Amino acid sequence: MAARWLRLQGDVGLVTAVLPPADHGIVGELPADWEPLLRGMWRIRHFEDEVRSLFLKGQLRGSTHLAQGQEAIPIGVCDVLRIGDTTTCTYRGHGEVLAMGAPLDRAFGELLGRAGGLCGGKGGSMHFADLSVGAIGSNAIVGGHLPMAVGAGLAAQHLGTGAVSVAFLGDGATNIGAFHESCNLAAVWRLPVVFVVENNHYGEYSPMAATTPIERLATRAASYGMPGFYVDGNDVTAVRETARKAVERARAGEGPTLIEADTYRQQGHSRSDPAAYRPPGELEAWLAHDPIVRLEQAALERELAGAEELASLRAAVLDDVRAARDRALSWPEPDLQARFEDLYA
Ligand SMILES: Cc1ncc(C[n+]2csc(CCOP(=O)(O)OP(=O)(O)O)c2C)c(N)n1
Numbered sequence: 001m002a003a004r005w006l007r008l009q010g011d012v013g014l015v016t017a018v019l020p021p022a023d024h025g026i027v028g029e030l031p032a033d034w035e036p037l038l039r040g041m042w043r044i045r046h047f048e049d050e051v052r053s054l055f056l057k058g059q060l061r062g063s064t065h066l067a068q069g070q071e072a073i074p075i076g077v078c079d080v081l082r083i084g085d086t087t088t089c090t091y092r093g094h095g096e097v098l099a100m101g102a103p104l105d106r107a108f109g110e111l112l113g114r115a116g117g118l119c120g121g122k123g124g125s126m127h128f129a130d131l132s133v134g135a136i137g138s139n140a141i142v143g144g145h146l147p148m149a150v151g152a153g154l155a156a157q158h159l160g161t162g163a164v165s166v167a168f169l170g171d172g173a174t175n176i177g178a179f180h181e182s183c184n185l186a187a188v189w190r191l192p193v194v195f196v197v198e199n200n201h202y203g204e205y206s207p208m209a210a211t212t213p214i215e216r217l218a219t220r221a222a223s224y225g226m227p228g229f230y231v232d233g234n235d236v237t238a239v240r241e242t243a244r245k246a247v248e249r250a251r252a253g254e255g256p257t258l259i260e261a262d263t264y265r266q267q268g269h270s271r272s273d274p275a276a277y278r279p280p281g282e283l284e285a286w287l288a289h290d291p292i293v294r295l296e297q298a299a300l301e302r303e304l305a306g307a308e309e310l311a312s313l314r315a316a317v318l319d320d321v322r323a324a325r326d327r328a329l330s331w332p333e334p335d336l337q338a339r340f341e342d343l344y345a
């Protein structure tokens with residue numbers, strides 16, 4: 001890995017860190033429901049922190065891709081969705097499924113391989129889904145879920161349900177063939193699809209500059225004749241307003257939209273990656289731009305809450321998350337017969 005990284009650095013002459021937007025503040029009034037937005041982000045953050053610690057303790061097997069620092073995107077986007085809408089996402093999709101309303105204990109149960117898990121404990125982190133809330137699939141194949149999202153959009157259009165299909169994807173996925181085919185088809189057929197690129201500036205271990213010849217991924221939308229919006233993905237209120245515009249367009253039959261949400265993953269790519277390839281100072285800059293810290297800061301500055309209230313909100317969510325974890329840990333593994341169930345052929 002080190003050799004590959006050095007070669008990439010040599011090729012692109014990468015010497016500087018990717019920094020967040022200079023302004024960390026959230027502009028204007030906070031919406032009346034800022035507190036549920038904050039609670040939702042804490043729910044995902046605590047969940048993923050617990051998942052990480054279960055891994056480190058050897059209680060959780062396989063691999064996992066965490067998204068600490070990216071919580072504002074699923075919370076902001078899913079907040080403007082309604083029952084019947086669907087989402088698909090990548091292997092980095094715990095937050096996206098939780099934001100659709102998946103219960104915490106069944107989410108833990110899935111990762112722990114328990115019978116009570118969202119998919120009976122047989123999907124794990126890479127196939128994390130909860131069809132009952134519209135989170136119809138995570139996918140380990142980069143871009144593999146994009147045609148599925150287009151399919152969901154086509155079904156909604158065909159059946160006249162008015163539903164919207166959202167696809168969450170990474171910056172790296174915008175370089176894969178399925179992205180082009182999916183955007184193109186969605187645009188040609190004016191499908192109710194919203195493509196949300198979570199631009200965390202890295203692929204598996206490579207910085208975006210090593211794989212992508214442009215900086216603003218939202219401009220890719222122009223090739224498909226669809227609007228491309230760029231948004232600070234660590235500002236939950238801005239994400240929500242941008243998503244609202246895209247979802248309204250989709251529902252009105254005006255076709256797909258591409259949103260590029262600028263963000264950063266605070267952990268390595270997956271469990272085994274210490275992310276030693278990051279330029280010095282980069283992580284620290286983004287920690288100061290953390291979406292949860294920023295919303296709390298905004299609430300404090302506007303005197304909507306005091307530090308103690310925020311601390312107790314955070315502690316209450318942590319209690320819920322840990323109680324859900326403990327329930328899931330007490331559940332049995334699926335029995336052997338379960339391996340023959342849910343098979344397509
Ligand atoms: C088709 C395919 N090619 C390669 C991989 C290996 N791989 C897994 S994640 C990843 C990087 C994807 O980066 P990005 O789309 O930016 O998403 P992120 O992991 O940053 O959320 C790669 C190349 C894969 N899973 N599938």
Ligand SMILES: [Mg+2]
Nearest residue numbers: 170171202203
């Ligand atoms: Mg990425």
